[in-house]
Amino acid sequence: xxMFISSPPLLFSLLSLRQCTMASLSLSLxxxxxxxxxxxxxxxxxxxxxxxxxxxxxxxxxxxxxPDPYVKVWYGPAFxxxxxxxKNQANPTWPDEFNFLDMIHNSVLKLEVxxxxxxxxxxxxxxxxxxxxxxxxxxxxxKRGTIFYTYSYGYVYSY
Numbered sequence: 001x002x003m004f005i006s007s008p009p010l011l012f013s014l015l016s017l018r019q020c021t022m023a024s025l026s027l028s029l030x031x032x033x034x035x036x037x038x039x040x041x042x043x044x045x046x047x048x049x050x051x052x053x054x055x056x057x058x059x060x061x062x063x064x065x066x067p068d069p070y071v072k073v074w075y076g077p078a079f080x081x082x083x084x085x086x087k088n089q090a091n092p093t094w095p096d097e098f099n100f101l102d103m104i105h106n107s108v109l110k111l112e113v114x115x116x117x118x119x120x121x122x123x124x125x126x127x128x129x130x131x132x133x134x135x136x137x138x139x140x141x142x143k144r145g146t147i148f149y150t151y152s153y154g155y156v157y158s159y
Contacts, residue, residue: 049075049109049131051151052097054083059090059124059145061115066090068116069124071147075100075131076107085116090145106130111140113147 054071061067066088073080080098109131115122125142135152 047101047105047154049100049151049153050097051075051080051099051109051111051149053137053150054096054111054147055091055093055149056113056142056145056147057091059092059113059115059142061090061124061144062117062122067122067124067144070094070114070116071096072112072114073098074110076104109151111147111149113142113145115144 051073056069059067059069061069067090068085068087069089069092070085071083071094073083075098078100080100081096083094083096086092086094107130109129111127113124113126115124122144124144125140125147127138127140127142127147129138129140131151131153133153135150135154137150138148140147140149
């Protein structure tokens with residue numbers, strides 16, 4: 001009789017232990033899957049776009065003087081900034097560099113060249129290019145000259 005009375009609590013304990021083990025295993029497996037998905041999505045890398053080596057040739061500003069050119073750079077909807085303004089330069093080389101995190105895949109890189117004029121700046125032309133992985137040197141014909149630049153799109157290990 002003692003055996004019959006003590007068996008149900010023992011059986012209940014074994015079942016509870018088994019259920020706890022299964023629940024723990026399920027939770028651990030679930031966390032493992034989530035962590036794996038996070039690593040696959042983030043790839044432990046930050047894709048980025050870098051634009052540098054900007055120069056131009058035969059820029060034509062207003063009729064009165066040499067242009068004072070500068071460049072505005074976008075990657076998708078993200079504005080990367082504006083280069084320095086180089087005074088009286090028809091063939092400028094800008095020292096500026098622009099960096100973007102790869103927030104939107106398959107975005108377009110856009111460069112606008114402007115002449116800094118007192119009052120309203122003169123738009124000299126726009127270049128748009130869909131980016132591709134790797135490092136690329138580009139030439140773009142503007143309305144008022146030609147611009148040259150290099151961009152790279154890829155992954156850099158981040159700690």
